[in-house]
Amino acid sequence: MAAQDYFFGNPVIRNFKPEEFKGGIQSWGIVQDDREVLYVANNFGLLEFDGATWNIYPVKAGTKVRSIYVGKQGRVYVGSQGDFGYFETNKAGILTYKSLANKLPVKDSNFDEVWRIYEQSGHVYFFTFKNIYKYTPGQKVEVIHTSGPLEFSFQANKNLYTLAWDLGLCLLENNRLKLLPGGEFFAQKQIASILPYDKDRLLIVTIKEGLYLYDGQRVLPFNLQKATACQDLVINQAVLLKDGNFALATQNKGLVVIDNQGKLVLNTAVQDGLLDNTIHTLYQDTQDNLWLGLNNGLAMVELSSPFSKLDGTLGLSGTGYAAMQQGNSLFVGTNSGLYVTSLGAGKKQFTLVPNSTGQVYHLDHIAGQLLMAHHNGPFLIKDNKAQLIYPEGGAWEFVQVPNQPNRLVYGSYYGLRLLSSSPEGLQLLQKFKGLDESSRVLEFDRDGDLWMAHGYKGIFRITFDARYEKIVKVQFYNSKNGFPSDQLINMEKINNELIFPAMQGVYKFNKATNRFVLDKAYTSLFGPEEHVIEMEEDVQGNIYFISNQRVGKITFTKFGKPLLEDKLFRNIREQLNDDLSYIQILDLNNVLFGAKEGFIHYNAAKPKRLAPFQTRLAHVIGTAGEKDSLLLTGRLLDKAEEPEWKYGFNSLRFVYASSFYEQPEKTQYQYYLENFDGGWSTWTPKTEKEYTNLPEGTYIFRVRARNVYGTISEAQPFEFVIRPPFYRSSWAFLFYALLGGLLIGAVALQVDRRFKKEKRRLILDKERKLGQKEIEIREITNQSEQEIDRLRDEKLQAEIDHKNRELTYSTIHLINKNELLTTVKTELQNIIKSGGRAAQADELNRIIKNIDHNITSEVDWKQFELHFNHVHGDFIHRLQEKFPCLTPTEIKLSTYLRLNLTTKDIAQLLNISVRGVEISRYRLRKRLELDRSENLTDFMLKF
Structure with missing residues (x-):
């Protein structure tokens, strides 16, 4: 990456003054834990920053923390003056300090400051200028003694290095210092940092004696380019950036960034926006921002941002309105005048062009000349000076006459003017009659007609004669001709075609109907209420735009499908000029946007990694009466298993923050308390939410953040329980049940007693009456029973008599039948005996047999037996x-x-x-x- 491409202007810097973080002015180390919370080794102790709130945790009264390291299990190891140890979360979630040096033997406890802390193979090493202290969690501290004084120590490629004064650069191996081959070169050279350079070499940065490459055997100088920022550097620390460049924290020249060839990429100091030129420490966070520990405060530099600023730090003054590149010079116009800088300079510095003071509206490069539309009239910029072409106030814009390269038209406050160009300069040829409107936006179409957009009236179409010396015809278009309104109609030339962004929608001219119709292709890219203010096309057909709602870029796929990207540009929207929005494309990768303070540069070749970020609960605070109590801190949230709080803490305040540190004031939050809220809240910049008088129950609190780019963090759930008040607890309800049972029992007992008493009285009374009735009934019953018995006996006797009569009748019938048959039989026998024919005798015998059979009929007997058994x-x-x-x-x-x-x-x-x-x-x-x-x-x- 070329040096001038890293940042066109100055990077975005956010400074933190000591009054803001309530710490000491100096900071010596910066780290980040797995929750993306920042920790700073500060003069006043350990600083903690979660993106919204600063906290400070002292080690000892007046002890300065010099080094810091985040280890496993959430421990934050620190080294200070005459002490070292770690901060750990206690049961209440508060960071508390535990010293590891207070139990050292007296002979090993006499050391000054711990300047470096590293971890290797499960051991934590604390480096001082006298000894090395090795700590294994859960064990005692082991002391590694050295034969002489030490300088700073370093970790690179998982190896630990230290500089033994008068000996050289050594490797810590098996608890012993081993002099490296060629390491004696640094015997009396103070080293600021040791960094990986490539697969086989290290970059060794000394404090005052330059940079060197070391391959394990030889030491070779690493030459910096001859630039002012790289001369006479005093380097306190260096870090390898994620893009492969090296950042140097200097003692006197602020931040210096070089590439791996030693070329200057960036130099940012006080004049560029830093609070201090002395930087003690550097740290690149998870979002690729570079944090600086200054001698007086802290700063964050947005190194990964494709945006940089051209503002007062570079000599500019005022709001940006126009820009134009001519050769190796960049001209920019503000409301204060025209400024120029050299693009070849390592660091840009703008100077005011003489005779240009005042409002600049536009810059144009026509016929080989640079023209400036100014509040005081049209100007020619020549030899970096402004020359007034015609003394008439108010020039807006210049356009070249079609097919006449030496003639041009400019729009003024009072209409259109014709200029001619010659080697001697520009001259006014004439003022066009027939149009006296203020003419700010001008474009020629393919037919040679000039179109002019008036922001508060509509669109004018001007037709000239063949020589463009006279206006032949002026046609006016507004809402009567297809536009949705008369106001805020713009005009842009995209792909060599005129389009007209209106208050709603983008329009094009239909020549056949002489009306304006909606351009569906462009209109579909924008919202129904979105008004496009400015559009500019680069050489590849990409379109940059500014609307009343956003800023963005439209690209096209190889199939011609448009893609609109606006997330990245949300970072700059509110910084842009809202008077006359302006975009200037210098080349394919460099775009300038007019800003409220100067300009904002966009480097299209430097993509921004929109990495995910975290949103965390910092504190949960309960309010009981008028007293607030810290119930839980963010460090315990992941470990807490559904905490339960008594009903007295049913008013809760949730404090939260996000780990996105770019423009945190633009970060918005959304929360949702399940089982209480109806859904997600609206977005708000507030970093806390309070709920009062929550009923008992189980709740899940969720919070998420949306950063300035529109990226939304994941919402982590936090579940908790509000216990019911004692009078609605399970024990209370059990007590109520028992008490209710007792009351009901007592009432029931009393009622039962009264009932029984009354019942006894009624029973006695009833028994007395019943006794009387019973006697009466008994007498009646006896009489009835006697009568019934009598009737029953009479009935039974009647039935028996009836049955006996039936049997008697049956028996008599049988007797009569048998007597008759016997008589017949006797007479027949007499007949037979008296003689007769044999046949008759046989017939008579047969009859006699039948009679015998009937006399002894078994059927008659069965019927008789049935009745007889029933009766007897x-x-x-x-x-x-x-x-x-x-x-x-x-x-x-x-x-x-x-x-x-x-x-x-x-x-x-x-x-x-x-x-x-x-x-x-x-x-x-x-x-x-x-x-x-x-x-x-x-x-x-x-x-």
Whole structure:
């Protein structure tokens, strides 16, 4: 990278005065932890900066911290005057200091200051000018004694080096100092830094005797170019930058940056914006910014930024309005006049062009001459002097007449003027009649017509005669001709075509309809309410623009698709000139923007790495009554497991910050408390949020940041619990339940007692009445029961009588049937006996057999048995169970005896003779084993 390309002007610098960080004026070391928080070794102690708040942690009263190193587990190791140790987070989240030197033996504790701290292979080394102290976490400090005094020590390529005075450059190896080959060259040369140069060589930077390359055997000088900034340097420290350049912290010339060939890239000192020319230490952070520990304050230089400033530090005065490069000179115009500088100079310094004091509006290079449109009229810039062409106040812009290289038109406060160019200079030929409007923006089209944009009226189209000596026609266009309004209509020539950005949208002229129509291609690139103020095209067709909402660049893919980039340019938007916006493209990689203070240069060849950054909670503060209490710090947030706070701390204040250090005042924050907020808040620059009277419950607080480039950090969640007040706690509800139960029980007991008492009274009264009723009912019941028994007996007797009648009828029927059949049988037998034909005898015998069959019909017996058992209590079954040896005829005889039938009736029913009945009765008695004195019929009736 060429030296002049690193920064066209001065880099963006942010200074921090001691009053701002409330520390000592001198700082000796700067580091950053894994949370991207900065720590500074300061005269007053350890400084901490989280992007929003400075904190200081003293080591001892009045002890200056000289060195610093961030180790593992969040420890911050520091070296100070006569002491060394580390800061560690206590239970409350506060950094507390623990000395490692206070337990050293007396003979090893006498040292002055610890200037360097490095870590290697799990060991932390503290380097003094007398001894080296080796600390292994969790173990005692080991002392490495040396044979002589030491100078500064260094770490490069994972090796530890130190300068032993009068001996030379040594390597620390196995707890011993080993003189390097050729190291004796530095025996009496103080070394500021040792840095990697390439794969095989180191760059050794001495404090007063230059720079050297060391390959492990030989020491060779590293020559710096002959530049004022590189002469007589006293170097306090050097660092290797991420882009391969080397930054030098000098004692007397501020910051010096050189490339790997020794060429000067940048020199920034007090006159360029630094607070002090003495720089003690350097550190490049995760965002590629370079931090400077000054003799009086701190500074941050935006080395990675493609933007630099051309302002009062370079001799410019006023707001930027115009710029033009001519040869090796750069002319810029402000409201104070015209300034010029040489582009070949290592460091630009602008000087005022004589006779140019006042408002400069425009610079043009036409016909080989540099022209200046000035408040006092048109000027020719020749030999770095301004010559007034025509004494008429107010020139806006120059345009060359088509096909007439020696003629040009310029717009003035009062209309258009024609100039002629000759070797002798420029002369006014005439004032055009027919248009007396203030003519600030002018462009010729392909047809030779001149277009003029008037910011508050509209667009004018001027047609001249063939020689451009007379206005033939003037046409005026405004909202009646297609524009959305009459005001704020601009005119630009892009790709050799005129376009007209209006208040909303970009328009082009339709010659066929003589109206303006929306250019959809350009309009689609911008928002509906976005007004494009300025556009400029470079040689590759890239378009830089300024609108009322943003600044950006439009590029095109190989397929012609436009891409709009505006994130990078958000850094400069508010710094630009808001009177007459201005863009000047010097070449493909160098673009100037008119700023409120001078100009801002954009280096298109220097891409900006928009790296991610962190947003962290710094503190959680609880308010109980009127007293604030620190509940948690950012160092404990990652370790805290869902902290729970009592209800008294339900008013919380969250303090947060981001690790993006470029224009932190432009960083905005957005927060969201889940289970309380409805969603993300609007963006705000405030770095804290307070919630009051949070109800009990579980919450998740999220916060994220949006930097000046529009990059949004990741939102880390923080979960916590607000416990309910004691009167809404689980124990309280249990107590309430128990108390409620007791109260309910007491009330219920009292009610129960009253109820029981009343119930007893009612019961007694009722019992008395019931007693009376019961006596009455008992009497009635007895009467009823007696009546019921009587009725039941009557009914039962009636049923028995009915059944007996049925049995009697059935038996009589059987008897009558059998008697009839017997009579018929007898008569038939008599007939047979009286003689007759054999056939008739046979027929009569058959009839007799049928009669016998009907006399002894089993069906009649079954029907009789069913009714008999129903009436006589299952008599037959009981008789069979007790006397299973009884025959069916004997059972029938028993039933007939139970019915108290006569012997004759029984004989008829059994179809036997009376004598047969007697014999059957005798046999039955024997079966029943009855005594002679027992009557068989009585036995059956009682059975």
